[in-house]
Amino acid sequence: MNLLGREERVGHQSCSPSVILAPGFAKWWGSDGRALAQALRRLGQRVLDLDEEDYVSWRPQGVGPKVIRRMFGRVWIADYNEAVLRQATASSYDFILSFKGNSLKPQTIRQLRAVGKPIYNFYPDVSFEDHGPNIPLNLKLYDCVFTTKSYHGEREIKRFGIRDLKHVRHGFDPEVHRPISLTPQLIEHYGCDVSFVGCWSPEKEARLLYLVRECPQISVKVYGMGWNYASSEFRKRIGQNLKAGVFGDELSIVYCASKVNLGLLSFSNSDATLRDQTTARTFQIPATGSFMLHEDTAEVRTFFEDGAEVMLFSSNEEMVGKIKTALGSPAEREAISQRGYERCLAEPYDYASAAYEILRYFMANTDRRGRDSDLTPDPINTVGAPTGRSAPQLHVIQPGR
Template sequence: MKIIHFGPEDIATSWQRIQALRDLGHQVHTVYYSRIAERVNLTKRIYRSVRRRIGFPAEQCAENRTLAEMAAALQPDVVFVEKGLTLRPATIRQLRYACPNALLICYSLDDMMNPGNQSRYYLKNLPLYDVHFTNKTYNVPELLSLGARRVELTGNAYSPHVHRPFAGSESDKQRFGCEVSFVGGFEYERAQTLNNLAEHGIPVRVWGNNWDKFRNPHQKLCIEGRPAYGDDYARVVCSSKILLGFLRKVNRDVETTRTFEIPAFGAFLLAERTEAQESLFQEGIEAEYFSDEVELIDKIKYYLQNEDKRAAIAAAGRQRCLNSGYSYHDRMEDLLNVIGCTKD
């Protein structure tokens, strides 16, 4: 199958989905709407900020023209759009005209009812796609009510190319490891919980964006001030004894990509308790969960003192990933099976 993938240039989940589609034997051509480490001057930053705030985000890569030209030339079977916040309705209609047999899909793992994840272009384009894919059950009726033709569920996932046991060196353990680690962006509630752990004598290391917003971290709370990507992410996860899993409340999350990535590394996940996560990894067998800070602190102290039980749960969590179809290869294969039934 010939696929055009429209998404960000990154080394994270978008790349992992592209790689999975290629591993499944499909030809995947890419159109980027953003670039890694792009240098942007102050004037352009202000311009982009204003455009984003009014709901019409500015292009970064001439992506509307590039997508239309590539589609006309390649005549793809599928145009796979990740969010598509900068895609104009005229571009989608042009795709329809130039590639009448192509299936147009829109894919997102974010809560697309969160205004911060939308654009006016996105809302206008909702009825123009053949099918939308979301990992959030509550987004299904919401997207349909806004005009989407069809909405299907997919799942978060891990990449077998990236999320696998990593044998770090002693130097890696010193540079990246900790008793307890968290990888993710700043949110006020997360910060207060992590501070409380530090106040109870639990050393915690934090990697992610925007933690400079946290003004008064406890002295035992080690804020790295930078994200951990690629091999550094693997070094953090595989060099730490316990990995915390917090949910993004603004996205109404009941699970996240880290729900799958951390066990896939063969690491020990201690995450916020939800019915969704409990259905994915059995509590006390394949992962651990907490409902409040008291339970969180008790479980951290218990598992730091019980290495054998911690290791057994980590190993079982990885095996669950391998056995239950949680990889992007599985998710993309399922997705393609669905879209194969949506257009004659």
């Protein structure tokens, strides 16, 4: 399906291309930060991204690196905050968009606010309180917080003093999450009946442990960080199929090589009442043309049709039953995968929708309104621009694969 060439407009609003100072936007292939930055660039925006991970290591492996991080973490974070302020002083920009912002100190944001430019936050995680002390303190300092969690609302506004809260959704990166042609070597290395990619949690372990207990004949691979915290029984049953995290193209390879990809959701560590309804995996898996069996929520049903584009489950028993159905019906599994993939492209479910909403908010709260053509993406960078029926309509060139 080629999505290039189609144009849409939304209402009568438009604005000149903006320059966005973007602290916290990871640049690595497959990151959500990069996906959002690329979506903004495809709309003709200029993104001055500062990758927090250039300053602060968040994935140290081994005892030595972990000790070094503990010793120097505060120094690295201070250096990162100084770099953000230096960039803000040196650059000309229209607004600031922080991605998550767990290493930004409140005093840094106050200094940025003193410049008089709007400052927003994009927040992709379950809870505002699970990722260090800075985030809860910073929320009241942003002009607007864009959250991917539909359950963030009045409670969070009151608790954290949030000035304005807007809901956007997760998405896939069309440059990264796409169908991958598998060689026999890749199938041999990555192939399995069922896989799950994601960080450990007690709830996810319980689901997977039920599966491997009930169906020891089904090959299950688990990729991600934190699984060293899993029970000895789980680690023994999974054995060599418990793998390190996979990212970028390797993530897409894993999805394509797995007959069934599980979409398991997270709970908040700090508040048991907070539970994911969708996550980035919700869109990334079907965007690769792969089969997804996802935990059932009202929200995921607004994006995909159960039994036609994905499969959904509500209990461990239903999960196992649908895994057996999918494994026993390759033709049906492939048909569902294809329809889910087509739905991802038709909407599209990339990060363009979130990028649109951020730009629309900026337009609505400033006097900068230009011609309709001002939001036409750069002609050299149009892959993945949004197109579908549910995306907010600004003047754009549509995406291709």
